[in-house]
Amino acid sequence: MSAKTVKDILTSIRKGETKSRDWVQQSLSAIEQVDGELKSFLLVDPETALQAADHIDSGQVSEGGLLRGVPYALKDNIVTKGVRTTAASRILENYIPPYSATTAQKLQAAGGVMVGKTNMDEFAMGSSTETSAFQKTANPYGKEYVPGGSSGGSAAAVAAGLVPFALGSDTGGSIRQPAAFCGCFGLKPTYGRVSRYGLIAFASSLDQIGPFTRTAEDAAIVLNAICGHDPMDSTSARGQGEIDFTEGMDAGVKGMRIGIVRNLPEEGLNPAVKAAVDEAIRTLEQAGAEVVEVELPHMEYAVATYYLIAPAEASSNLARFDGVRYGRRAEASGVIDMFERSRSEGFGMEVKRRIIIGTYALSSGYYDAYYKRAQQMRTLIRQDYDRAFATCDVILMPTTPTTAFKFGEKADNPLQMYLNDIYTIPANLAGLPGASVPCGFADGLPIGLQILAKPFDEKSILRVAHAYEHLRTFAWQRPVLGVAE
Amino acid sequence: MKITEETVSHVARLARLAMPPEDLRQLAPQLSDILEYAEQLQQVNMEGVEPTSHPFQEVNVLREDAVRPSLPRDLALANAPEQEAGQVRVPAVLEGSGGA
Numbered sequence: 001m002s003a004k005t006v007k008d009i010l011t012s013i014r015k016g017e018t019k020s021r022d023w024v025q026q027s028l029s030a031i032e033q034v035d036g037e038l039k040s041f042l043l044v045d046p047e048t049a050l051q052a053a054d055h056i057d058s059g060q061v062s063e064g065g066l067l068r069g070v071p072y073a074l075k076d077n078i079v080t081k082g083v084r085t086t087a088a089s090r091i092l093e094n095y096i097p098p099y100s101a102t103t104a105q106k107l108q109a110a111g112g113v114m115v116g117k118t119n120m121d122e123f124a125m126g127s128s129t130e131t132s133a134f135q136k137t138a139n140p141y142g143k144e145y146v147p148g149g150s151s152g153g154s155a156a157a158v159a160a161g162l163v164p165f166a167l168g169s170d171t172g173g174s175i176r177q178p179a180a181f182c183g184c185f186g187l188k189p190t191y192g193r194v195s196r197y198g199l200i201a202f203a204s205s206l207d208q209i210g211p212f213t214r215t216a217e218d219a220a221i222v223l224n225a226i227c228g229h230d231p232m233d234s235t236s237a238r239g240q241g242e243i244d245f246t247e248g249m250d251a252g253v254k255g256m257r258i259g260i261v262r263n264l265p266e267e268g269l270n271p272a273v274k275a276a277v278d279e280a281i282r283t284l285e286q287a288g289a290e291v292v293e294v295e296l297p298h299m300e301y302a303v304a305t306y307y308l309i310a311p312a313e314a315s316s317n318l319a320r321f322d323g324v325r326y327g328r329r330a331e332a333s334g335v336i337d338m339f340e341r342s343r344s345e346g347f348g349m350e351v352k353r354r355i356i357i358g359t360y361a362l363s364s365g366y367y368d369a370y371y372k373r374a375q376q377m378r379t380l381i382r383q384d385y386d387r388a389f390a391t392c393d394v395i396l397m398p399t400t401p402t403t404a405f406k407f408g409e410k411a412d413n414p415l416q417m418y419l420n421d422i423y424t425i426p427a428n429l430a431g432l433p434g435a436s437v438p439c440g441f442a443d444g445l446p447i448g449l450q451i452l453a454k455p456f457d458e459k460s461i462l463r464v465a466h467a468y469e470h471l472r473t474f475a476w477q478r479p480v481l482g483v484a485e
Numbered sequence: 486m487k488i489t490e491e492t493v494s495h496v497a498r499l500a501r502l503a504m505p506p507e508d509l510r511q512l513a514p515q516l517s518d519i520l521e522y523a524e525q526l527q528q529v530n531m532e533g534v535e536p537t538s539h540p541f542q543e544v545n546v547l548r549e550d551a552v553r554p555s556l557p558r559d560l561a562l563a564n565a566p567e568q569e570a571g572q573v574r575v576p577a578v579l580e581g582s583g584g585a
Binding site: 095231234303343373376455 | 488492493496497499500501502503504508511512515516518519520522523525526527529531534535536537538539540541543546548556560561563564565566567573575576577578
């Protein structure tokens, strides 16, 4: 059995051709075969996964279930009851959550089988998964290249064919950027579409959970299972109703209005990435989409805005890691000393850097100059998108300026690392849904096309992505690490 | 904005982070670069622009103040580094007093 899509697995199990155990066993074997080198998982629990699969196969679980029997992985900032959850940080190295995130509960209730937890940048702070306290995950398309981040483990595991889907979180591009770097599909839903209860918080006004899959259709199937209002997350959107995200996916792009950005900031944009994205736009235009130009005049300020707002919120959210109720505690004589030492020993450098930027931006005397101005710019960026979407259904642009970079290439220069997020950050600031779909290769590394839509219009994104997946003509390449076709 | 090692040290204290001198030396120029980059926001006229704290205008979300199941105490304490008599134990809060 080769790596299959969620849809194929569901069909096969429903027809009785295969059992959940077959797919879970296949996933576990692939992990054993590949992950010693890929290092996408922080934790794999074969015994529990096989038991869960047998439980489903024995019919003890009621029929139905949107993901019945399908194996999956979770980014390690999504808490799982009784299963160690670290956010790839030393400070949570031995943390066993007493409850499960709503998304984890929903996937379990849908009949999915969790095989393990994936590597990430520490507390989701990074764009390469290099800030993980535990290991460096390779890019399936080249061992010396990063998988992107912060959800690099989930992206690599799906692209390599180790699991048919995985969940990640996206605060400034942490689903879309690693999907682009690893050559898989990644969807950041609208802010509020999916509950964040049990997601270890980074920047609460930006964080959103979403799926990595190999096709847009699979992402729609997974989103069906995880979306919806949750009383445990006061920011989750009410009145979402019953939605089937697969419905209308195959309507094609004829008559759809595709926005392309006039004066897109192109500093550092790799010509091969630009060419592949332009080619994808032409492909969609030839299929009947209407291309219109839109203006996003404040986009150039997005990175500066984000790197004030996100650290400010992080500095507040991470105040909870103090060595008192859970997590690492350092030996100390007094309580203040204990806080300081626990946090200094427990957090890595990127986390400390962001806590300090955030604390500085919020401190008295600088609040108006930094944090408040960033919030005002956020308004202008949001308004840019409101205006743009008055004339188009989706906006297309590259997901990232370049293909995957090498380990260590940007690790010593935080600002360079941050500038890599220029195309993904605005969607988080404006709360928009966005996806990355593979649109080509340059020197053997995948390129991602980003598709953005109005708030709560994931359907337009999925429709365009699905159409594009069937129209694209470039030669697909197999990963060098993995079992995927 | 030039960030000095003294400033980093001060902010680290505010954030309850103990910073060795080598970290301060590394962080000061990096933070200067990042904040210098952020200065570009000063060039834009934002008079009268309302700040956005949240992507969508949220109103307060209230629920009934009713008793409902919560984590049992042993589970809530299971991750505590130190506990005593059903409570979390911490080192002396008043430093120099010798006990909590």
